[in-house]
Amino acid sequence: MKKSNILVTGGLGFIGSHTVVELIEDGYIPVIVDNLNNSELSVLTGIEKITKIKPIFYNLNILNTNILEEIIIQHQIDCVIHFAAHKAVGESVENPLEYYYNNVSGLISLLKAMEKCNVKKIIFSSSCTVYGQASQLPVTENNPILKAESPYGNTKKICEEILTDVAKTGKLKVVSLRYFNPAGAHKSAFIGELPKGIPNNLIPFITQTAAGIRHSLTIFGDDYNTLDGTCIRDYIHVTDLAKAHVKSINFINSNESEIEVFNIGTGKGSTVLEIVKAFEKENSIKLNYKIGNRRSGDIEKIWADCKKANTLLNWKAQLTIENIVKDAWKWQNQLI
Ligand code: WQD
Numbered sequence: 001m002k003k004s005n006i007l008v009t010g011g012l013g014f015i016g017s018h019t020v021v022e023l024i025e026d027g028y029i030p031v032i033v034d035n036l037n038n039s040e041l042s043v044l045t046g047i048e049k050i051t052k053i054k055p056i057f058y059n060l061n062i063l064n065t066n067i068l069e070e071i072i073i074q075h076q077i078d079c080v081i082h083f084a085a086h087k088a089v090g091e092s093v094e095n096p097l098e099y100y101y102n103n104v105s106g107l108i109s110l111l112k113a114m115e116k117c118n119v120k121k122i123i124f125s126s127s128c129t130v131y132g133q134a135s136q137l138p139v140t141e142n143n144p145i146l147k148a149e150s151p152y153g154n155t156k157k158i159c160e161e162i163l164t165d166v167a168k169t170g171k172l173k174v175v176s177l178r179y180f181n182p183a184g185a186h187k188s189a190f191i192g193e194l195p196k197g198i199p200n201n202l203i204p205f206i207t208q209t210a211a212g213i214r215h216s217l218t219i220f221g222d223d224y225n226t227l228d229g230t231c232i233r234d235y236i237h238v239t240d241l242a243k244a245h246v247k248s249i250n251f252i253n254s255n256e257s258e259i260e261v262f263n264i265g266t267g268k269g270s271t272v273l274e275i276v277k278a279f280e281k282e283n284s285i286k287l288n289y290k291i292g293n294r295r296s297g298d299i300e301k302i303w304a305d306c307k308k309a310n311t312l313l314n315w316k317a318q319l320t321i322e323n324i325v326k327d328a329w330k331w332q333n334q335l336i
Pocket of ligand 1: 089220
């Protein structure tokens with residue numbers, strides 16, 4: 001049975017492209033809008049190599065509300081998955097206005113276009129950053145939302161509040177997915193993470209160090225109150241994360257609630273050193289790293305309680321840290 005047309009904003013990005021692959025493989029028809037601010041046109045070829053289908057793509061900034069409306073109408077969009085946003089924590093501290101304009105005004109533009117075209121379902125890309133340093137671990141969706149540590153985190157918090165208020169009017173159904181730490185790459189190595197410039201995130205910095213692009217990895221602090229002194233995060237394979245979005249469409253189509261929030265992680269925390277050791281072991285590589293000072297804004301530890309997603313979305317992460325470090329390295333190796 002032909003499934004519905006799904007608008008995917010930011011669909012050529014890291015998580016967006018992996019979600020487009022899973023949508024196609026599940027029979028949906030994705031329509032991508034992406035302004036290529038943090039992605040490349042070559043990702044479209046990667047998606048086609050995996051799925052044998054070249055998705056519909058518009059090079060568009062979602063702040064162009066009128067063109068968004070035309071695309072929604074032309075493709076009879078049934079549901080929207082919204083990824084398009086800036087996401088670098090450090091960059092948001094240096095340029096907060098650009099982050100509020102792009103991330104918050106971008107969502108408002110999208111919601112206005114959806115309202116005009118009577119599209120009532122949205123799946124939103126949120127983040128565990130809204131929890132800050134939780135006092136109770138693992139974090140559940142009922143954990144308090146603490147003051148954001150960065151303008152980026154604050155834009156996620158503000159966007160969730162906007163979505164909640166609009167959902168309360170009864171004119172919109174919302175699923176907000178709070179990602180933990182997305183990492184890895186598609187098993188084919190045809191798509192993966194394409195960090196711009198020096199990677200902020202741990203896994204791409206590890207793979208670029210192993211590839212000789214970076215001289216060495218600096219581990220930001222080993223004096224935290226953890227097993228080995230390094231920070232703990234819940235690293236989730238990007239393919240597992242992508243599948244959670246497809247499950248969310250099934251949920252939003254069959255559930256009456258106005259807004260539901262889900263933690264999307266593995267439920268398991270890993271220290272930075274554990275990730276480094278797993279990378280070395282799985283890829284038989286000795287990584288050049290040193291211990292440096294703590295990075296400001298880093299929280300000590302966080303990992304997810306995903307019971308709500310496991311039951312209500314019928315979704316559970318299947319892939320492991322070993323899959324993450326192997327797939328990330330395979331992807332790095334095929335990059336020129
Ligand atoms: C992970 C750990 C660092 C780089 C990210 C995004 C955030 C959100 C969650 C989506 C930390 C350490 C890192 C390095 C290191 N994603 N590290 N050396 O900060 O948890 O947050 O994922 O919404 O937007 O920023 O991820 O990969 O930057 O850091 O030691 O060169 O690795 O200190 O403990 P983070 P990260």
